[in-house]
Amino acid sequence: MIVKLFFGIVGLAVAPFLGGLIAGLDRKITARMQSRFGPPVLQPFYDVFKLLGKTPSAVNAWLVLCSYLALMGSALAVFLFFYQADLLLIFFVMTISAVFQVMGALSVNSPFSQVGAQRELLQMLAYEPLIIIVFIGIALKTGSFSIEVIYAQQAPLLYSMPLLFLTLGVALTIKLRKSPFDISASHHGHQEIVRGVLTEYTGPQLAMLEVAHWLDVVLILGLCSLFWATSLLGMIVLLLVTYFLEILVDNISARLTWQWMLERALASGIILSVVNLLWLYALK
Amino acid sequence: MKFDLQKWINEGRLKSPWVVHFNCGSCNGCDIEILDCLTPVHDVERFGIINVGNPKQADVLLVSGTVNHRNKTALKNIYDQMQHPKAVIAIGSCGLSGGIFYDAYNVVGGVDKVIPVDVYVPGCPPKPEQIIDAVLVALGKLKASLEKSDEAPGQETAPAAGEQPAA
Ligand code: SF4
Numbered sequence: 001m002i003v004k005l006f007f008g009i010v011g012l013a014v015a016p017f018l019g020g021l022i023a024g025l026d027r028k029i030t031a032r033m034q035s036r037f038g039p040p041v042l043q044p045f046y047d048v049f050k051l052l053g054k055t056p057s058a059v060n061a062w063l064v065l066c067s068y069l070a071l072m073g074s075a076l077a078v079f080l081f082f083y084q085a086d087l088l089l090i091f092f093v094m095t096i097s098a099v100f101q102v103m104g105a106l107s108v109n110s111p112f113s114q115v116g117a118q119r120e121l122l123q124m125l126a127y128e129p130l131i132i133i134v135f136i137g138i139a140l141k142t143g144s145f146s147i148e149v150i151y152a153q154q155a156p157l158l159y160s161m162p163l164l165f166l167t168l169g170v171a172l173t174i175k176l177r178k179s180p181f182d183i184s185a186s187h188h189g190h191q192e193i194v195r196g197v198l199t200e201y202t203g204p205q206l207a208m209l210e211v212a213h214w215l216d217v218v219l220i221l222g223l224c225s226l227f228w229a230t231s232l233l234g235m236i237v238l239l240l241v242t243y244f245l246e247i248l249v250d251n252i253s254a255r256l257t258w259q260w261m262l263e264r265a266l267a268s269g270i271i272l273s274v275v276n277l278l279w280l281y282a283l284k
Numbered sequence: 285m286k287f288d289l290q291k292w293i294n295e296g297r298l299k300s301p302w303v304v305h306f307n308c309g310s311c312n313g314c315d316i317e318i319l320d321c322l323t324p325v326h327d328v329e330r331f332g333i334i335n336v337g338n339p340k341q342a343d344v345l346l347v348s349g350t351v352n353h354r355n356k357t358a359l360k361n362i363y364d365q366m367q368h369p370k371a372v373i374a375i376g377s378c379g380l381s382g383g384i385f386y387d388a389y390n391v392v393g394g395v396d397k398v399i400p401v402d403v404y405v406p407g408c409p410p411k412p413e414q415i416i417d418a419v420l421v422a423l424g425k426l427k428a429s430l431e432k433s434d435e436a437p438g439q440e441t442a443p444a445a446g447e448q449p450a451a
Contacts, residue, residue, distance in 0.1 A: 027329075036327040040299070043332050049296030050343070052289075055367040057340065194337035202340040203367055 004083050004148075011082025012075060019214025020044045022221075026247060033251045048210050054203035059108050066104030067205040067212075073097030074215035081222045084147040087135045091128075094219065097212055098124055105197045116196030119184035122258045126181075127171040130269040131223075134171070137164045137277055138226065151229045158227040158238070160283075163276035165227050167269045169242065172220050174265060177213075178250040181261050192255065294430050297343070297369060298423050300332040304342035306362055308395065310349025313409040314376040318346055320412040328416055339365040344419060345399075350378040350385045351392045363399040369429075371402045371422040375415060380404050 024041040031038025040046075058064045073096035080090045098120065105117035139145050141160055142153060150157070158165055174181040185196035193199070201209055221239050228238045307315050321328045322335055336342050339362045351359060363372065374395040377383035382393045395401050402425055405418045 031327070031329060034324055036324045037330045038327070039329050039332050043300065046296040046299040046332055049289075049292045050300045051296075053293030053297060054343075054369075057367050191335075191337050195341065199338055200340075202338075206341060 008079045008083030012079045015078045015082075015215055015218040016211055019211075019218045020048070022217055022243070023214060026243075029244075029247050030251060033247070044210070044214075048207045051207035051210070052204050056203050056205075058202065058205055059200060062107035063104045063200060063205055066100045066107070067201060067208045069100040070097045070104070071208045071212045071215075073100060074212040074219070078215045078219050078222075081147065081219055084151070087138065087145040087147060087150075090219070091131060091135060094216070095124070095128065097216065101197060101209060101212075105200060108200045110200050112194040113197065113200040115193050116184050116199060119258055120197045122262060123174050123181065123184050126262055126265045127174040129266065130167050130171040130273070133270070133273045133277075134164050134168045134223075137161055137273060137280065140277065140280055147226070150226050153229055156228045156230050156234065160280060161227070161276050163272040163279075165224070167273045167276075168224060168227075169245070170265050170269045172224065172242070173246060173249060174261070175216060175220055176246060178246055180249075180253040180256045181265065182250075182255055183258050183261060297430070298427055300334075301343045301371075301419055301423060302334045302336045302341060303344045303346050303419065304336055304339045304362070304366070305346045305348070306359060308347050308349040308351050308355050308359055308379070310376065310378060314348035314378070317409045317412050318348065318375065318415060321416055326412050326416060328419075331416070331420065333416075333419060339363075340367065342366055343370055344422060345370065345372045346375055346415070347372065347379050347395045348375040350382045350388075351395055351398055352388075352390045353392060354390070356392055356398045359395070359398050369426060371426060372399055373403045373405060373415075373418045373422055374401045375405045375418070376410060377406060377408045380406060383408065 021041065023044040024039075027043060028038040028041055056064075073093060077090050077093040077097065080086075080093060102117045102120050102124075105113045105120070108114075135145065138150060138157065138161075141157060142150050144150065177185055177187045182190065182192060183196075184192075185198045186192040198206065198209060221243070224239055224242055225235045228234045305315070305318055320326060321333075339345070343366075345363060345366060347359065363370075372395070374380055378385065379395045382388075382391050385391050386393065392398065403418045403422045405414050407414060
């Protein structure tokens with residue numbers, strides 16, 4: 001119990017640094033793929049500190065409240081993950097963060113922010129079912145939703161559920177705001193309907209949402225790590241390969257419409273996971 | 285601890301200037317040169333420079349073209365929406381003085397007739413290298429003002445913008 005609490009707190013303390021570093025490496029590798037030199041690896045930290053130092057000028061109190069709650073939701077989800085809690089609980093807490101982000105964006109009149117918020121909701125509609133199916137698959141295989149039990153498995157889950165891992169990859173692409181699914185807001189220097197759901201967040205509020213995004217990335221990579229829980233080296237290699245593929249897909253694909261995202265992401269994800277689930281069922 | 289945070293914020297201010305670009309009736313020559321800076325050849329992202337769409341999220345305002353009576357309110361509005369610390373860079377002969385349009389009936393003149401300008405970039409149009417350099421010069425100015433406000437605590441850390449001439 002105490003050990004788990006310790007893990008949770010240490011994980012939560014390390015996660016923002018890890019997330020920021022991942023974001024920095026992401027930008028650097030992306031730049032290299034576009035034959036540019038790219039920003040320093042610590043660039044995301046500079047951005048966040050600069051945003052913290054700007055004069056606050058939120059349009060209304062909702063924006064401020066929502067940015068705090070979104071950050072708290074993400075932080076709680078990361079804490080629960082390292083605390084090795086229940087996957088379903090983590091799933092619900094993870095949703096809180098995204099929902100408050102949308103609520104803040106909907107509280108202002110700016111059409112960019114409104115459209116961005118609607119698109120963010122559509123994205124949630126696409127990735128949430130996929131993540132829950134992956135969790136169900138994991139529970140079918142291991143007999144438990146508890147991360148502690150899943151990490152104690154003898155063989156890597158990837159062997160028995162490779163298609164479910166691909167499904168999680170689709171959800172990861174949407175959650176990371178990467179092409180072809182970066183329709184609600186954009187990252188790096190890209191623009192989409194100004195800044196989409198993030199348009200009206202400024203200064204310190206934007207900094208908080210940025211940190212919340214880093215935490216989300218760490219959480220989703222953590223979920224990916226469940227698929228290779230037997231050795232630390234295997235886990236790290238799996239995460240590196242996954243993230244590199246994400247960056248590659250981001251750079252070779254264009255941004256597409258939300259209809260395309262809903263159709264393709266949901267359809268391909270559900271087909272992949274149903275095939276995998278049937279296979280698991282047949283083997284039993 | 286608080287002092288440390290301030291140090292990091294100052295560091296961030298110097299390393300992450302996000303620019304917003306306003307075309308104040310330019311012939312598009314200057315705008316194309318500004319967008320040129322974003323291409324892989326010049327790659328401004330290595331200085332942390334990002335082109336953002338919302339003035340509220342930006343630190344540096346790039347203005348190209350002559351200010352006229354129709355758009356001077358828009359320019360002032362965009363400038364007012366930006367939060368401290370901020371800097372303004374006027375680009376091209378038109379932005380500096382009105383350029384070849386200086387005596388047209390609808391022209392107010394250079395950007396500094398409406399808002400305080402920190403750095404002027406001459407040329408028709410200026411080279412992309414000059415524009416990148418201007419952003420770095422603006423950062424240098426910002427750094428100097430940050431150091432001054434460190435020596436005299438209690439002062440606002442906004443950049444010391446140029447005096448606003450009477451319009
Ligand atoms: S300075 Fe020259 S290139 Fe730039 S807007 Fe004026 S006329 Fe066009």
